[in-house]
Amino acid sequence: VQYTNSEFSGFLSRTPSLRAINRARIISLIRKQPGLTRSEISEISRLSKGTVSTVVAELLSEKFLWEEDRFTRSQRNTRLRVNPKAGVAVGIELSADQCWAVLTDAEIHPVKHLQRTLASVHVEETVETLSSIIGELLSGVDERCLGVAIAIAGTIDTAGQMLKYSENLQWSDVPLASLLSGAVGYPVTLINRSRAGVLGEHWYGAGAGLEDIIYVSISSGIGAGILIGGHLFTGSNDAGGELGHTTVLPDGPLCVCGNQGCLETLASMPAIIRLIQNRIEDGEPSSVQRREDGSLSYQAVLAAARDGDNLVLEEIKKAARTIGIAVANLVDLFNPQAVIIGGRLSEAGEVVVNIVRETVQRRSFHVSFSGVQILRNALEADSACIGACALVVNQYMAQVEPILA
Numbered sequence: 159v160q161y162t163n164s165e166f167s168g169f170l171s172r173t174p175s176l177r178a179i180n181r182a183r184i185i186s187l188i189r190k191q192p193g194l195t196r197s198e199i200s201e202i203s204r205l206s207k208g209t210v211s212t213v214v215a216e217l218l219s220e221k222f223l224w225e226e227d228r229f230t231r232s233q234r235n236t237r238l239r240v241n242p243k244a245g246v247a248v249g250i251e252l253s254a255d256q257c258w259a260v261l262t263d264a265e266i267h268p269v270k271h272l273q274r275t276l277a278s279v280h281v282e283e284t285v286e287t288l289s290s291i292i293g294e295l296l297s298g299v300d301e302r303c304l305g306v307a308i309a310i311a312g313t314i315d316t317a318g319q320m321l322k323y324s325e326n327l328q329w330s331d332v333p334l335a336s337l338l339s340g341a342v343g344y345p346v347t348l349i350n351r352s353r354a355g356v357l358g359e360h361w362y363g364a365g366a367g368l369e370d371i372i373y374v375s376i377s378s379g380i381g382a383g384i385l386i387g388g389h390l391f392t393g394s395n396d397a398g399g400e401l402g403h404t405t406v407l408p409d410g411p412l413c414v415c416g417n418q419g420c421l422e423t424l425a426s427m428p429a430i431i432r433l434i435q436n437r438i439e440d441g442e443p444s445s446v447q448r449r450e451d452g453s454l455s456y457q458a459v460l461a462a463a464r465d466g467d468n469l470v471l472e473e474i475k476k477a478a479r480t481i482g483i484a485v486a487n488l489v490d491l492f493n494p495q496a497v498i499i500g501g502r503l504s505e506a507g508e509v510v511v512n513i514v515r516e517t518v519q520r521r522s523f524h525v526s527f528s529g530v531q532i533l534r535n536a537l538e539a540d541s542a543c544i545g546a547c548a549l550v551v552n553q554y555m556a557q558v559e560p561i562l563a
């Protein structure tokens with residue numbers, strides 16, 4: 159059994175039972191394609207009709223599913239959907255610069271959004287900030303909270319419990335899941351930010367229906383969430399997909415990781431901002447809004463790009479060409495159906511994805527390129543949070559013990 163199947167990411171604190179696997183598989187299918195019938199599920203999942211019937215009956219009795227047309231069709235043919243009222247899920251993208259949080263219903267429709275800046279990256283204070291975000295999201299909500307998933311720029315253990323290392327937060331070996339779960343009283347799972355992003359886009363965004371996709375997240379750092387044949391690739395010790403630390407310029411700028419010329423040193427949001435700042439300090443004209451101390455926020459830079467500021471656009475295009483080189487390498491290595499460009503830089507507009515596409519076309523092997531679409535993420539700032547919420551719902555619904563009549 160493949161436990162790294164996308165339905166099971168961050169799910170491995172204990173070996174899932176066959177029943178949990180079947181439940182997760184079926185819930186995941188219905189979430190991806192609302193309105194499937196029992197026989198369609200059996201056909202797609204290759205589970206026997208009997209197994210599908212048993213699991214669906216269980217999920218119906220637990221009110222996790224509902225039948226769209228139970229009065230007009232025979233039971234075998236009713237269309238099944240996840241019950242949006244079965245509960246709510248919290249997904250939070252955590253980085254040193256900001257927290258972006260989304261509350262969804264059980265059908266993963268966003269209900270509330272919230273943005274917060276971290277006052278510090280001390281573990282205790284971060285847990286407090288996260289707790290208060292969760293409290294605020296859940297205030298006035300009647301449905302039960304199924305759980306919380308935190309998407310982090312860092313290496314997470316396979317069980318989704320331990321943050322092994324994050325350059326961004328300057329943390330190592332932090333049992334964030336148990337700390338936060340102890341504070342809020344809900345199950346908490348951790349997942350790498352780019353992996354949450356690829357799951358979000360695969361389930362609900364630009365990668366819907368595709369099984370071989372790579373999501374490239376460009377924010378404070380750069381990472382790749384890699385889905386191969388519907389399975390999330392994690393690597394031998396959970397560090398797979400560190401695209402930001404691949405070398406794109408020999409003898410380039412020194413990276414925090416110790417290497418020189420890493421992609422991140424040239425094309426992450428902080429790198430782009432540093433280059434823009436230098437040019438403005440040298441007296442070049444730009445309309446970008448600066449803070450009182452002269453520094454630049456992500457927001458201001460992205461807004462200036464959308465308004466067509468020349469200096470800002472030049473630096474973003476330069477970064478996009480460098481990202482394109484790294485993406486061309488990914489395309490040659492993995493031959494994916496799509497590469498999806500997300501993270502904060504994607505908010506600059508179509509310019510980024512267009513330049514990445516041109517660069518990939520020029521630099522990748524033509525056979526690989528003919529099979530790939532280079533797309534902008536569809537869930538905008540929500541990609542990682544939506545992936546995180548879907549993970550919560552799947553885990554909760556798969557692991558609950560049957561309610562005995």
Ligand SMILES: [Zn+2]
Nearest residue numbers: 403413415420
């Ligand atoms: Zn590096």
